Amino acid sequence: MNGASRQAMAAACDRLDALTDSTGADPAVLADELASVTALLDREVALRRVLTDPSQPGEAKAELTGRLLGSQVGGATVDLVSGMVRSRWSAPRDLVDAVERLADIADLTAAERAGTLDAVEDELFRFSRIVATSVELRSVLGSKEQGNTAREAKGRLVSELLHRQAQDVTQRLVVRLVERPRGRSLEAGLTALSVLAADRRNRSVAVVTSAVPLSDRQRERLGEALGKLYGRQIQLNLDVDPGVLGGISVRIGDELINGTIADRLDEVSRRMSG
Structure with missing residues (x-):
């Protein structure tokens, strides 16, 4: 998401947190209802275009949302989605993506509580x-x-x-x-x-691939090193692949930190063939 949609998404996340923190709304129920709204918006192209039309007043779009959803989902979900359609979105599809993401966040909130x-x-x-x-x-x-x-x-x-x-x-x-x-x-x-x-949990995920399982001490040292490098806590997801031959490969988002023997052999081969 870019521009207006990114801001609208951030505001929706804040409202979701407020709902689950202050009103006691059940996040698992919210997740299920938001998922049903996602399916509706994904299916009804014309509806999502109307609800994201910048030429239409926000209150009018919120009232339409209430009429459409009021008999299908609970009041907390209606209020949440009504707030979303009052916001400005860069593209109609962004609204669907945002509702879907809120459904996932609500379920993760339920896990956090448990x-x-x-x-x-x-x-x-x-x-x-x-x-x-x-x-x-x-x-x-x-x-x-x-x-x-x-x-x-x-x-x-x-x-x-x-x-x-x-x-x-x-x-x-x-x-x-x-x-x-x-x-x-x-x-x-x-x-x-x-x-x-x-x-x-305000962490980044590092997918770590190694030839053999890392020891507890190695995992701790790697987590500390990556945390210092990126300035935030890093969640290590560990995978074992004998094909790497040695060393480790670390992927964080689109960034790859590769220190495997196989990678070095590939590099030598490329240089020789060049």
């Missing part, structure tokens, strides 16, 4: 690794087959895979992602959820 946010972060990462290494699972869950039956089948498969193996919040997040990917790959969606979970 003291399970760390577990959810770890489970999202572990599931992403399973998907990355299973062509069959990635093909099934990432298929572009349309229709409620296909979506529900993928949701059931995720529920079966994660049943008793993951937190309820993790299951809800992943089921929503596979049922309504909204143009994203499964891997990209899982990465975005992991980053959002880390942001909830």
Whole structure:
């Protein structure tokens, strides 16, 4: 998001925090209702255009939101979405993305309240690794087959895979992602959820790949070094890949810090061939 949409998103996040902190609104209920609003806006192109039309008064758009949603979701969700449509958005699609992100944040807030946010972060990462290494699972869950039956089948498969193996919040997040990917790959969606979970704790996520498991001391030293480098706490998501041959590879967002033997051999090979 850029410009006006970024500001509108920040304001919506503040309102969500205020709702869950001061009014006692159930974040899990908010998440479910916001997800249903996301589905509505994603489906109704004309509606989201009307609700983001800068030529229309904000109050008129808020009143329309109340009439449309009042019988479908609770008052807290209506108030939250009404506040969002009063804001200015750079593109209609940004409003849909923002409502979807608020649904995910609300679920992560529920995990935070339950003291399970760390577990959810770890489970999202572990599931992403399973998907990355299973062509069959990635093909099934990432298929572009349309229709409620296909979506529900993928949701059931995720529920079966994660049943008793993951937190309820993790299951809800992943089921929503596979049922309504909204143009994203499964891997990209899982990465975005992991980053959002880390942001909830004001941390960045570093995906660390090493040839052998790191010791507790090595993890501690690496976390401290990255924290000093980036000026904030870093969440380490650890993966083991014998193919790196030695050293470690660290990815934070789009930035790659590569110190593996395999990478050095590739560099030598490139120089020799050049």
